[in-house]
Amino acid sequence: MIISKQKDRQELLAALEGRDRIFLVGCAACATACKSGGEEEVFQLQEWLGGQGKEVTGSVVIDEACHIMRAARDLRQHYAQIEEAQALLVLACGAGIQSVSGSTDRLVIGGVNSLFLGNVRRFGQYEEKCSLCGECILNETAGICPVTNCAKGLLNGPCGGMEEGRCEADRDSECAWVQIYERLKTQGRQGVFARTVAPKNWAKGGKPGKHKLK
Amino acid sequence: MSKLQQQLDAGQFVVTAEIAPPKGSDPSEALAKARSFSGVTAINVTDNQGANMRMSPLALAALLVRQGQEPVLQLTCRDRNRLALQSDLLGAAALGVENLLILSGDHARFGDHPEAKSVFDLDSVQLLQAVEGLTLGQDLAGRSLEVAPRFCCGAAVSPSAEPFELMFQKFAKKVEAGAGFFQTQAVFDPPALERFMAAARPLGVPVLLGVLLVKSARMARFLNQHIPGVQVPEPLVERLEQAADPLDEGVAIARDMVAQARSLCQGVHLMTLGHEERIPEILHQTG
Numbered sequence: 001m002i003i004s005k006q007k008d009r010q011e012l013l014a015a016l017e018g019r020d021r022i023f024l025v026g027c028a029a030c031a032t033a034c035k036s037g038g039e040e041e042v043f044q045l046q047e048w049l050g051g052q053g054k055e056v057t058g059s060v061v062i063d064e065a066c067h068i069m070r071a072a073r074d075l076r077q078h079y080a081q082i083e084e085a086q087a088l089l090v091l092a093c094g095a096g097i098q099s100v101s102g103s104t105d106r107l108v109i110g111g112v113n114s115l116f117l118g119n120v121r122r123f124g125q126y127e128e129k130c131s132l133c134g135e136c137i138l139n140e141t142a143g144i145c146p147v148t149n150c151a152k153g154l155l156n157g158p159c160g161g162m163e164e165g166r167c168e169a170d171r172d173s174e175c176a177w178v179q180i181y182e183r184l185k186t187q188g189r190q191g192v193f194a195r196t197v198a199p200k201n202w203a204k205g206g207k208p209g210k211h212k213l214k
Numbered sequence: 215m216s217k218l219q220q221q222l223d224a225g226q227f228v229v230t231a232e233i234a235p236p237k238g239s240d241p242s243e244a245l246a247k248a249r250s251f252s253g254v255t256a257i258n259v260t261d262n263q264g265a266n267m268r269m270s271p272l273a274l275a276a277l278l279v280r281q282g283q284e285p286v287l288q289l290t291c292r293d294r295n296r297l298a299l300q301s302d303l304l305g306a307a308a309l310g311v312e313n314l315l316i317l318s319g320d321h322a323r324f325g326d327h328p329e330a331k332s333v334f335d336l337d338s339v340q341l342l343q344a345v346e347g348l349t350l351g352q353d354l355a356g357r358s359l360e361v362a363p364r365f366c367c368g369a370a371v372s373p374s375a376e377p378f379e380l381m382f383q384k385f386a387k388k389v390e391a392g393a394g395f396f397q398t399q400a401v402f403d404p405p406a407l408e409r410f411m412a413a414a415r416p417l418g419v420p421v422l423l424g425v426l427l428v429k430s431a432r433m434a435r436f437l438n439q440h441i442p443g444v445q446v447p448e449p450l451v452e453r454l455e456q457a458a459d460p461l462d463e464g465v466a467i468a469r470d471m472v473a474q475a476r477s478l479c480q481g482v483h484l485m486t487l488g489h490e491e492r493i494p495e496i497l498h499q500t501g
Contacts, residue, residue: 151321152292152332156339157384159318160372160399161442168442169321181380193383196391199296199340199354 002030002066002093003118003126004037007111013052015109016087021055023078023085025100027065027092033123036112037061037091045091045111057084065096072103082106134204140192142183147200149176155197216312217284218256219366221481222395222420228481229497230286230397230422231490232258235269241277248283250490253497256313258397258483261288265325272302276309286368287311290319295335296344296354303348307363314367315397316341339387342369346392369393371421372443373401373410382413389417397483399443400426402450402467404474411478420480425471427486427496428464431455461489468496 007015016022024042031037039061046056058081062074075082082088087107090097093114101108118126131148137155138145147153151169158177161168165178184191221228231254233244248257257278259271275285287306289299306314318338322330336344344354351362369388375381385396396414401407401423414421426444428434431454434446450467457463468484475482476499486493 151323152318152334152337154318154334154337156337156387158375158380159338160370160375161318161320162375162381163442164376169323178377178380181377196339196343196387199336199344202335 001033001118001120001126002095003115003128004031004034004093004112005115006036006041006091007113009048012089012109012111016049016052016054016089019086019107019109020053021057021085021087022049023057023082023088023106024049024059025065025075025088025090025092025096026059026061027096028061029064029066031065031092031096031112032061033120034126035124037096041091045089049089057081062092062096062099065090065092065099068099068102071096071099075100075103132205133200133202135201137192137197140194141180142187142189142191144176144180144183146176146180149179153200155192155200157193215364216256216366218286218313219394221255222366225480227476228395228420228422229254229484230256230258230481231484231486231493232260232286233274234260234263235271235274237266237268239269241269241274244274245277245281247490248278249281251283252494254484254493256284256286258286258288258315261290261317261319262293262325263288263320265292265320265322265327265330267325267327272306272309272311275306275311279310284313285311286313286315288315288317289341290317291334291336291338291341292319292322292332295333299336299341300344300348300353303345303365304359304363307365312364312366314345314365316345316367316369316393338369339384339391342367342388342391342393366394367392368395368397370399371396371410372399373414374399374403374406374445375443378409378413382410385414386417389419393419395420395422395480397422398424400424400437400485402426402428402444402446402471407474407478422481422483423471423475423479425468425475425482425484425496427468427484427489427492428454429487429489430460430464461492465492465495468492469498472496473499 026037026042042059060074060078062071065071089109089111090100091111097110116128117130119129133147162175167173167175231251233248236244259275261271275287278285316338322332345367351359371385431451434451437444454460454463472482
């Protein structure tokens with residue numbers, strides 16, 4: 001899931017300056033689960049905008065705002081309300097915001113910051129475990145990603161900052177390389193320690209990205 | 215061939231020390247400090263140590279060469295991607311810098327620019343491989359160099375880090391990747407050093423023991439709390455606490471570690487933190 005968090009209200013107010021009629025867009029997928037852009041948050045934002053002397057011309061919560069065609073279709077159904085508005089305020093991740101901005105000539109303002117691809121521990125508590133780097137070595141690291149979980153993204157073992165199994169950059173976190181080492185040992189495997197991992201091919205991330213998977 | 219390389223090859227007991235580039239554009243004080251070192255084969259020039267922004271170590275290393283002293287250029291993976299690192303390495307060779315120390319680098323979070331993006335495009339093992347590739351005339355993309363540089367290239371190790379096997383596998387990878395010598399993190403614990411050297415010796419790479427001059431019990435406690443991989447054992451902290459002159463006591467402790475190094479290692483790397491005048495005393499052989 002994409003973890004996102006609403007921008008602070010002062011920042012939003014500054015972005016909306018001079019725009020008094022706003023159309024609101026939320027997302028029924030990740031932003032709803034993160035409580036940053038579901039029905040409830042769209043409603044709260046509408047209330048708040050009213051209090052700021054702004055008029056909300058309408059709103060829609062798109063099933064998955066990242067779905068480009070679906071976003072376009074849902075927005076078409078609100079054509080009149082969008083025409084009436086001076087800006088669309090979108091409570092969805094960066095992908096969702098761009099589905100919307102690609103479907104309208106109107107000014108689009110993002111109302112959230114996208115943080116990371118998150119695993120959910122419980123609602124409101126997320127963990128980042130994958131960086132979507134395009135070159136996965138999880139099979140050799142006992143299913144623990146060093147690209148994401150090592151503060152330095154090192155590929156050949158811990159840095160000199162590892163101390164008592166803790167990470168140099170955050171003493172409250174375990175060193176990812178100690179975790180990898182211990183889990184591999186439990187499994188009786190050498191895994192990634194059997195080879196020197198070559199420099200990472202960042203080109204596999206393929207930016208800017210348009211992907212057709214076969 | 216660098217003096218450092220020659221002495222390592224000859225199996226002589228090697229002494230290195232270090233200076234930090236200035237936080238400013240005038241190198242004269244750092245260069246004067248380097249001139250005051252005596253009995254030192256080569257001088258490490260730190261690379262934005264602790265992720266605090268300072269003058270480029272490449273510039274200061276080249277200035278050391280110009281004043282007839284031999285630098286060990288420290289190069290961290292934190293600040294540059296593979297293009298910049300290789301480019302700096304070629305530049306270093308052109309400026310007469312032959313010795314390198316390859317490091318991951320402290321995370322930017324600790325330094326004076328905590329909002330910076332840490333790069334880590336390569337890790338220290340991969341950068342060692344890159345250095346070796348350059349000396350063989352090839353860059354990381356497999357393209358040929360017009361003229362290949364020559365380096366005496368070292369790496370770092372924390373002999374007392376735990377888990378030992380995990381630390382050691384990285385050490386072994388660095389050896390395999392072409393590290394020609396090691397400078398260690400400061401060690402104050404002879405048994406930990408003996409254990410490490412027993413495992414390291416068969417790999418046949420010279421190890422220079424990191425010897426840090428601890429000036430006071432307060433500093434020892436600070437090291438224990440804040441510097442990863444450095445542990446000053448409690449009896450030594452007490453010695454410093456009770457000493458009439460803690461700095462003298464620190465010198466004595468450093469001398470003890472140098473004596474350990476003489477029997478176990480191939481040299482020492484001295485970190486005297488502003489007390490360079492005590493180096494001859496620290497190196498003075500007793501008994």
